[in-house]
Amino acid sequence: MPHIVVCFKWVIDETYLRRAPGGGLDFSSVDYKLSxxxxxxxxxxxxxxxxxxxxxxxxxxxxxxxxxxxxxxxSRGMDAGVFIADPAFVDLDPSQTVSLIAQAVRNHVGPFDLIICGEGSGDLYAQQVGPRLAEALGIDCVAFATQISLEGGTLTAQRRLEGVIEVVTAPLPALVTVLPEINTPRIPGVKDTLMAGKKPVRTLAKGDLGATGGPRLQTLAVRAAAMERACEKFGVEEAEVIRFVDALKKRGVLA
Amino acid sequence: MDFKLTEEQELIKKNMREFCEKYVDPIAAEIDENSRHPAEVFQKLAEGDWMGIPIPAQYGGSGADYLTHICAVEELARSCASTGFTVSIHVGIASMLILLFGNEEQKKTFLVPLAKGEKLGAFVLTEPGAGTDVMAATTTAVLDGDHYVINGTKTFTSNGPTGDTYLVFAWTDKAAGRKGMSAFIVPRGTPGMTAGNHFAKMGLRSSQTSEMLFKDCRVPKANLLGKEGNGLAMAMTGFDHGRTGIAAQAVGIIQAALEESVRYAKERVQFGQPIARHQAIAWMIADMATDLNAARFLTYHAAWLKDQGQPFSKEASMAKLFASEKAMHHTIKAVQIQGGYGYCKGAKVERLMRDAKITEIYEGTSEAQRMVISGNVLR
Known part of the structure; x- marks a missing residue:
């Protein structure tokens, strides 16, 4: 019987994001949700x-x-949890997250058959953790699956690619990232939520795991997207094309 | 002092919001228009253990606290006041009274299916001549061998046409005054009990309301709830719980009115700018948000007192009085903000305004709440 590991992330609920006066984002009243x-x-x-x-x-x-x-x-039906917790573990790079999860899986989770990740996280959506984690653990990775099944030590997955559906197999243990259309997530019932607090959770502190390496990304600023609508008409003559390119440069669309 | 819900309460409230967005919002206007009881939604509510949140697990419920139930009612009412109310009266009055006063056998037979959402509960007290003046009731229950025989006419029974398990109040000894009324558990289909006229209401239209007619309705002695003569006291305890639920319903209505107002005020442009930038509109919204907070805290506090095992009669009345009157006031304002558009069918605020009115009337009018509160304060 398979042991399945699922990676998940607690992210900012984007519905609470507000635009700050300076053009940045106001995080002061945000709430969080499961990605x-x-x-x-x-x-x-x-x-x-x-x-x-x-x-x-x-x-x-x-x-x-x-x-x-x-x-x-x-509360969504899993049996147990592993929580790698530290006040410093906010805004981690995908490389750091992978390093921590890989160590925890190797040393604290025990043998597993399949790791399932979402296609990306709800906040960064870098789509890095799944494939990198497979690499770190030295197992096969199948990304963007729309249907999966396990049989006789093999994972069979349908992948949605541009214009085609690809069916692939991989020996277990393997890692798969799934697209939202693979299923409809349940809404936990009242008892599911009440029971969740009684399920075993192993909390790992920073000291329980090795070094993760420094961040490889540097966040310079976070800006709220501003939508501007403008309408200007151009002709097809050479002078007009030059004027068109100049207009794009002026607006910062072309460097 | 702690103003935070627990993690469980917060998660359950959020899950109920998600439930409402998926199953209730899409049909709320339709069930209002057609006065339809959404059996399919109640089936889903039962599957998610939403129909018996504060009932202990041993009796088929979820075993959470009353505040969690109140949060669920609030979220339901934010989408559909009728659905929120049906859950409130089913859990807060019908189920809670059997939990608090029923014997073990009655709990097993009647409470378990109610808490699991397999059956729907109803509270049968009001009569044509006995609204706030409960003592003016005329329905009687006369002991005849192993049965009580009930005769009389009840009215404005919520879940009357759709209920399965009815708590019926009748005089067993009219001469004993306040200690002469008793309560009986009467299952649907008991000969002699029928739902009479259905009421076509201004609001709360998907909640089913009817007369209940009793003609030589024989109810086994075993179905007497609590002690003979204790009916009125039990009804009052039921009201404490139920009124907290009505307060939550009103809070959900105000929340929805606020959201609709904010959305519209930001979109609607008049005099060259969104109407939210006009002070006349902005101040209405400020008042709405302020009263919403106050109403919510009053309501949660009443439920919290209940969970602490403390008396909460006065606080339940305060929460119900304040939240319902503010719901009426602010839904009128929400229609005002949306002007002609808000007055038309299809605008959510139009439904909210009609739904809000009943919260000032049922389970004790605003005037009855003021009687309870002043009676407590002036004691």
């Missing part, structure tokens, strides 16, 4: 467990406040 894509990952793992038996372990990295996210994730 939407990860709901599909959890649902898929629970669906497989319902069909085949086994266990589902959720794993996340975040500040201690993300404990609520662990509870939320467990």
């Amino acid at each position: 939407d894509y990860d709901r599909n990952a959890i649902e898929e793992a629970v669906r497989i467990r319902t069909a085949l038996g086994g266990t589902v372990t959720g794993i996340t990295v975040g500040p201690p406040e993300a404990a609520k996210g662990v509870k939320d994730a467990l």
Whole structure:
């Protein structure tokens, strides 16, 4: 019976984001939620467990406040959680997140058959953690799956690519990232939420894991997107094309 | 002092919001228009354990606290006041009274299916001549061997046409005054009990309301709830719980009115700018947001007192009085903000305004709440 590991992330709920007066983003009244894509990952793992038996372990990295996210994730049907928690674990690079999760999976999760990740996180949407984690663990990775099944030690997955559906197989253990259309995540019932707090959660502190390396990304600023609409007409003559290019440069569209 | 919901309460409230967005919002206007009881939604509510939140797990409920139930009612009412109310009266009065006063056998037989959402509860007290003046009731229950025989006419029974398990109040000893009324659990289909006229209402249209007619309705002695003569006291306890639910319903209505007002005021342009920038509109919205907070805190506080095992009668009345009157006031303002558009069918604020009115009337009018509150304060 398979042991499935699901990676999830507790992210800012974008509906609470506001535009700050200076053009940046106002985070002062934000709330958090389980990343939407990860709901599909959890649902898929629970669906497989319902069909085949086994266990589902959720794993996340975040500040201690993300404990609520662990509870939320467990209320969606997983059996146990691993919470890598430290006040410093905010705005981690994908490389750092992967380093932490890979160490935790190797040393604290035990043998597993499949790791499921959402296609990307709801906040950064870098789509890095899944493939990098597979690489770090030395297992096959199948990204952007719309349907998966496990049979006889093999993962079979449908991948949606541009214009085609690709069906691939990979030996287990493997990692798969799933697209939202793979399933419809459940809305946890009242008892599911109440039970979540009673499920086993292993909390790992920074000291329980090795170094992660420094950040490779540097955030210079976060700006609210501003939509501007302008309408200017150009002709097809040479002079007009030059005027068109100049207009794009003036607006900063072309460097 | 702690103004925060617990993690569980917050998550459950959010899940209920998601539930409403998926299952209730899409049909709220239609069930209002057609006065339809959305059985399919109640099926889903039952599957998610939403129909018995504060009932202990041993009796089929979720085993959470009353505040969690109140949060769920608030979120439901934010999408559909009728659906929120149906859950409120089912849980807050019908189920809670059996939990608090029923014997073990009654809990097993009647409470478990209510808490699981397999059956719908109803509270049958009001009569044509006995609204706020409960003592003017005329329905009687006369002991005849192993049965009580109930005769009389009840009215404005919520869940009357759709209910399965009715708590019926009748005089067993009229001469004993306040200690002469008793309560009976009467299952749907009991000979002699029928739903009479259905009421076509101004608002709260998907909640089903009817007369309940009793003609030589024989109810086994075993279905007497609590002690003979305790009916009125139990009804008052039921009202404490139910009124907190009506307060939550009103809070949900104000929340929806605020959201609709903010959305519209930012979009609607008049005199060259969104009307939100006109002070006349901005101040209406400020008042709405302020009263919403006040109403919510009053409501949560009443539920919190209940969860602490403390008396909460006065606080439930205060929450119900304040929240319902503010819901009426601000839904009128929400229609005003949307002008002609808000007055037309299809505008959510139009439905909110009609739904708000009943919160000032049922489970004790505003005037009855003021009687309870002043009675407590002047004691």
